[in-house]
Amino acid sequence: SATPNLSEGALADYETALEANPIVKIAADNGAILLNGSDPVNEWVDEQGARDPGLVPYKEQPQVSRDDYVFNANDSFWMAHATEFLTGDYSPLHGRQETARSPRTRENATVLDDTTASGASGEDGVFSLDELADASLDNVGYTARELREAVVERCGSTAEVTVPPFESEDEEVDGLPGATVDISQACGVLAEWDGVYDLDSKGAALWREFMSRFEYSDLLDAGVLWATPFDPTKPLSTPNGLAPVVAGGQADLILENLARAVQALDAAGFDPDVELGEIQFSLRNGEKIPIHGGGTFDGTTNIVSSSKSWSIRDPKLVESKRESITNHSPLMRVDGESGYPITYGTSFLMALAYGENGPQAKVFLTYGNTEDRNSELYTAVTERFSKKNWRTVAFTPEAVKKDATNTITVKG
Structure with missing residues (x-):
């Protein structure tokens, strides 16, 4: 990813500010790096091999390649595997090393590293396409x-x-x-x-x-x-x-x-x-669609939550008044409905396998395939996700042609 290339002096000053400046600390706790833009020490450093001026070159970025699995669940690069860690003299702007992981990261690692017969990867300890799809939505907290x-x-x-x-x-x-x-x-x-x-x-x-x-x-x-x-x-x-x-x-x-x-x-x-399906839902055109999955404190692989900015730009939802029901609780009251109104989290989800006959994949685009609120497709994919009803991807020209619902000819 594009990471600013800061000098050793700039990084040292940032570490000092992180301890002494509460605003810098608050920014860091919310995933942001706050620097003093008036201080020239914080100029981004140009270095040969960088994709663009002022960025960390590719060769200096954390990298790992394995033949079993790697993963990331919105934590730093350090724990891309349950037992083998990626360490080195990397910029802290890439993330911290040797720090506690979120419950979601720990759940992902637990699922992926369990190669016993009772684990998600089955008796052979190797994920099939269906096993991988099921594991991503097993919803254990x-x-x-x-x-x-x-x-x-x-x-x-x-x-x-x-x-x-x-x-x-x-x-x-x-x-x-x-x-x-x-x-x-x-x-x-x-x-x-x-x-x-x-x-x-x-x-x-x-x-x-x-x-x-x-x-x-x-x-x-x-x-x-x-x-x-x-x-x-x-x-x-x-x-x-x-x-x-x-x-x-x-x-x-x-x-x-x-x-x-x-x-x-x-x-x-x-x-x-x-029941979770009664209290956790997505509002689409005023309709409540029950949603499975968990949030930050639950620690599920399938993450769903509510955003203050309403990531789903449903007009009915945007116009609704949202009220927190009580302090220290994600419960809300929206348009007369109480519960957990889900607006972001698992969005595009794909399970993919490469085999002798080419790629096979299952997908969800949970927010929907169209912004046309009058189309039946507006809620169809969210309903599919609610039922864990994966859609099979058409890869070959023959499969795409067979799956086509409409043909549009564009002339330039």
Whole structure:
């Protein structure tokens, strides 16, 4: 990718600013590099071999080639494989090395590296086209994979949890009241849930609300969520283990956050056992299309979420007023509908295999094949994605001709 080629002095100044300047730190936490444009030390350096002036040359960029697998799930280049890491004297603008990975990255690595007979790649440990397609939408959440059983064990001995009022940081968003919350049903729901984010999954929304009470930084190291800290030599398996109860009679944050999850769902009008397909949807022409998949705190391979900028430019959606239902929750109320209105994430998805008879592929273009809101194709592909009904790609001229629905002759 195109990465600015900064001098050693510029990089040293940036590292200093990252520690001393909170604005630079906030930018970095949101995936941006903030430099002082008035300081000539930050001029981009021209170097032979670069694609364009001021960029890092190709030979100096992180690169890896393997015959089993490589992957990236919006983390840095460092962990492109579960057990073999890409290290070197690379610019930090390419990403950081030896840092904790997101739950989504850890789930991708877990799925790809499992070559046992029960893994996604089957008995031979090698992905077929269908196995690869199924794995990309298996919708297992990493945080639930690692923590659900321990949370169930923790909540199983407690029927009620008393929580203090939770004040909202935003005056336009409601907080949650102080109350004694019955968590027995919620605990039972999590005990029965398999950790999957499919349409009929009961427990997925509850777990999401539970996890959303934590900060993103809590996902990356030991503290209020994890017991064992991150180890850069074991980035797939650490941090791990559920944080223990704090001694001294302090409130158990795990149980308190589960109670908050029950409160949040109740505020949106849902029970703890609500099916994901009822609460998570895409609004297309005012129609609710149920959507499977998970978000950042869920840690699924299939990522779906909501954007403040409404990535899907559906007029009905853009005109709708969006309201957060409660603080520290992705729940929203849009056009009278409460839940998780999905607007971005998995968009173009392709599973591809090269065989003796040429390439074979399955695809989704989840946002749709046309901007014509009056066309049946406007919602057709989103509905296909909802049902995990892949479309087979036509590669050969014969297959394209057979699949054609219309022919247009263009004359110049």
